[in-house]
Amino acid sequence: MHFKAICFDLDGTLLDSLADLAKCTNKILLERGFPEHPVEAFRYFAGDGAKMMLTRALPEEAREKSIIEECKQDFEAAYRKCYDELTHPYKDIPELLDELTYRQQKLAVLSNKPHEFTILTVKHLLPNCKFEIVLGQREGVSPKPDPEGMLEICYQLGLPANTFLYLGDTATDMKTAVAAGCFPVGVLWGFRTEEELLDNGARATVNMPLDVIDLLNENFQM
Numbered sequence: 001m002h003f004k005a006i007c008f009d010l011d012g013t014l015l016d017s018l019a020d021l022a023k024c025t026n027k028i029l030l031e032r033g034f035p036e037h038p039v040e041a042f043r044y045f046a047g048d049g050a051k052m053m054l055t056r057a058l059p060e061e062a063r064e065k066s067i068i069e070e071c072k073q074d075f076e077a078a079y080r081k082c083y084d085e086l087t088h089p090y091k092d093i094p095e096l097l098d099e100l101t102y103r104q105q106k107l108a109v110l111s112n113k114p115h116e117f118t119i120l121t122v123k124h125l126l127p128n129c130k131f132e133i134v135l136g137q138r139e140g141v142s143p144k145p146d147p148e149g150m151l152e153i154c155y156q157l158g159l160p161a162n163t164f165l166y167l168g169d170t171a172t173d174m175k176t177a178v179a180a181g182c183f184p185v186g187v188l189w190g191f192r193t194e195e196e197l198l199d200n201g202a203r204a205t206v207n208m209p210l211d212v213i214d215l216l217n218e219n220f221q222m
Contacts, residue, residue, distance in 0.1 A: 003216060005159055006100060007150065007182065009168035010111035010118060010136075011046060012190030014093055015125060018042050019086035024078045025057050028071050034059055043191040047170040048144075049112040049137050050075055076114065083117060084124055090189055092209040097129040099213055108153045109134040112143045112172070132157055145175035150182065167212065171200035185215065 011017045019039055026036035037045070037057060045056040054071045055063055100107060109131055111118045118136025122129075133156055135149050142148045154161050166177035169190025177184035178201040186197030186205040194205055206212055 002163075003105070003165050003183065003219060004163040005106035005108065005132075005157060006165045006167060006212075007108040007110050007153060009170070009173045009190075010109055010113055010121065012043075012169035012192070013167055013173075013187050014089060014109070015087055015121060016090050017083075017087040017121070018046070018191065020079075020082055020084070021046050021053065023086070024075055024082055025054065027078055028054070028074045029057060031074070032067075032071070034062060047112065047172050047191060050079075050114055052112075076117075079117060083121055087121065087125060089125060090209060094126070094128065096209040096212055097126065099210075101130060103216075105216075106157055106159070107131045108157070110144065110149050110153060110176070111136045113137065145172045145179060147176055147180035150176055150180035154180070165212075165216075167206075169197070171196050174200040174202050177201065185212070 008014050022037065022039040022042045025042070029036050045053045051068060051072050054075060055068050058068065058071065097107065107129065109118065109122055113136050115136035115138045119134055122131065122134050133153055135153065137143045150166070151161065154164065161181035164182040165185055166173065166182040167185045167187055168174065168177070169187045170192045174184045174186060174197055184202050186194065186202035188194055188205055188207050197205055204215055206215060
């Protein structure tokens with residue numbers, strides 16, 4: 001298969017955002033008298049949207065609908081002020097995006113981060129890359145692992161799903177790619193383990209961003 005497009009997850013794939021996610025979430029928790037968590041815990045809290053991240057971070061006895069919603073609103077207000085304090089592209093990501101653009105690959109982003117913040121972070125932290133489409137979590141659209149967002153990208157770009165590589169760092173990403181009919185590639189520099197990625201449908205894994213080029217070269221020659 002000659003792939004024509006690549007869709008990326010955002011947090012844990014393009015951007016190392018763990019520290020800012022932890023900082024903002026812990027701020028909300030402490031303000032409400034709940035215990036905070038070490039940064040590493042957010043490798044498993046993040047990945048399924050802000051609401052689920054906060055649900056996981058809250059003590060079980062506090063996971064009431066009203067509290068979760070209030071924390072989510074507080075988090076979004078706080079995150080607007082700190083989303084780029086510690087967040088940065090992973091090493092070699094800009095070089096990878098430049099090379100893919102040179103090869104005329106169509107590039108897209110699909111994230112469970114709220115749409116506003118997905119657009120904001122991509123524009124500010126990856127300003128030199130021309131993505132054809134960038135989608136975050138939106139009202140009325142099912143979040144990943146539902147394939148709805150990925151299929152929307154396929155439709156808008158006029159390409160069948162099986163011409164996409166889908167790069168992500170969590171089980172949610174691999175399930176999304178499988179459900180949509182894309183080729184799932186697990187990235188090992190992100191938030192989760194290789195075992196999780198392979199167990200949830202990854203057909204290949206890459207250790208470093210520029211390994212994606214090798215994967216494309218190998219596939220093109222098959």
